[in-house]
Amino acid sequence: MKLDQDEYDRIKEIVYKKTGLALKGDKRDFVSRRVANRMGSTDIQSVKDYYRYLVFDPEGHELSELINLIVIGETYFFREFELLRLFGEDILPMIVEKKKKAGQKKIKIVSAGCATGEEPYTLAIILKELLEQPDQWEIRIEGIDINRESVNKARKGQYTDHALRDTPYVYRDKYFQKEKDVYAICPEIKDMVSISACNLYDRTQMSRLFGYDVVFCRNVLIYFDRKSAAIVFENLYRSMNPGGYIFSGLSESIGRMTSLFTMERFKKLFVYKK
Ligand SMILES: C[S@@+](CC[C@H](N)C(=O)[O-])C[C@H]1O[C@@H](n2cnc3c(N)ncnc32)[C@H](O)[C@@H]1O
The missing domain is CATH 1.10.155 (Chemotaxis Receptor Methyltransferase Cher; domain 1)
Structure with a gap:
């Protein structure tokens, strides 16, 4: 047909x-x-x-x-390592400093277009590894995606070794349990993450989301044209805290799609700020 x-x-x-x-x-x-x-x-x-x-x-x-x-999205753990390093080594310490000054102990992050969950779980591992006393923080990492099948897989948190191809062995051993031929994300990381179905383009659905310190919206822009991307960014902008950061994928440019955010340059990489 x-x-x-x-x-x-x-x-x-x-x-x-x-x-x-x-x-x-x-x-x-x-x-x-x-x-x-x-x-x-x-x-x-x-x-x-x-x-x-x-x-x-x-x-x-x-x-x-x-x-x-x-809409079927390719993804894997620790994708675009240099962006994650920028997040972990430069952005996260700034957020921690700012929060400490304000007497706050809560960090909220969203993986917008999380596909089968590799990105939000990667972020949880990074926070667990890099925060000085992670147990003293209230950490919320949310993963949202329009594809309900992906959302269900993300909630399960079970992966083949293909999804872990860029994962350092030390993290694989520490944060995954091998069950026959799948790797299950361990409960302490799973508990830091919640996954739900949400359409980034839908203003009503997105209005339920708020208070993010960091948005990861990587490798999602390919699906939109300039007009629909602008709407997605408006929705994300509204969901962020003032001064919050937003990351796109390495080959994408938020600045070309919207003027809502201010660009910050870290050596060869860019991140945008509300
Ligand atoms: C290529 S994957 C990227 C996954 C992950 N962010 C990464 O960089 O590895 C893109 C995801 O965006 C999701 N997506 C596309 N349009 C969306 C929309 N309107 N709302 C929410 N998610 C959407 C797709 O379902 C897909 O899972």
Whole structure:
């Protein structure tokens, strides 16, 4: 089954309207296969009926199922090590200093577009390793993603060694339990992290999130166009504390998408500040 151009454009439009996801280039074959898959699972015979089902499903369950097939994110532990080093060695000490001065002992971080959870658990390990007395801090690391299947996997916290390919052996031994052929994240790290489904583009859903000292929004911008990215950044901006930091991926530029944040340069790397 292949969607005709008109059917493809309509599906593309509804996906964009709800999620900000801009299907760039010609993804007609890719989307056709996923729509055929969902039509099979829902026992719907025609694209016209499927489209109607998508539009008039008030809870958005079917759209969510389709998105699960379209937005699949690659990720792994300790991805983009130099950015994590910048966070751990330069940004975190500044946050700690600021908090101490204000008499506060709480740090809140979000991994926006956390996929299957490798990023938020990596951040928890970094905090555990680098804070002088981690037990004296109230640490909240949240992972959010639109893909509910990824969210469920992230909550499980079980990984193959492929996901740990860039993880230093010392952390692998310390923070993972090997169970047959999977590595399970250990309870002390798992307890620092909570994972939930959330659409970064949806202002209502995002308005429930607040008080972040740091936002990691890495390797997520590829999904949006300039207009939808601007909305995502407005939502993230509102969720952050004044003076909070936001990281994008190494090959992405927040400054090119929004003027809401101030850029700070650390040698060759950039981070943005509210
Ligand atoms: C390539 S992964 C990046 C994972 C991780 N941040 C990293 O850098 O390794 C991108 C993730 O963004 C998620 N995503 C895309 N659009 C989203 C949206 N509107 N709201 C929330 N998550 C979204 C995808 O589901 C995917 O899991």
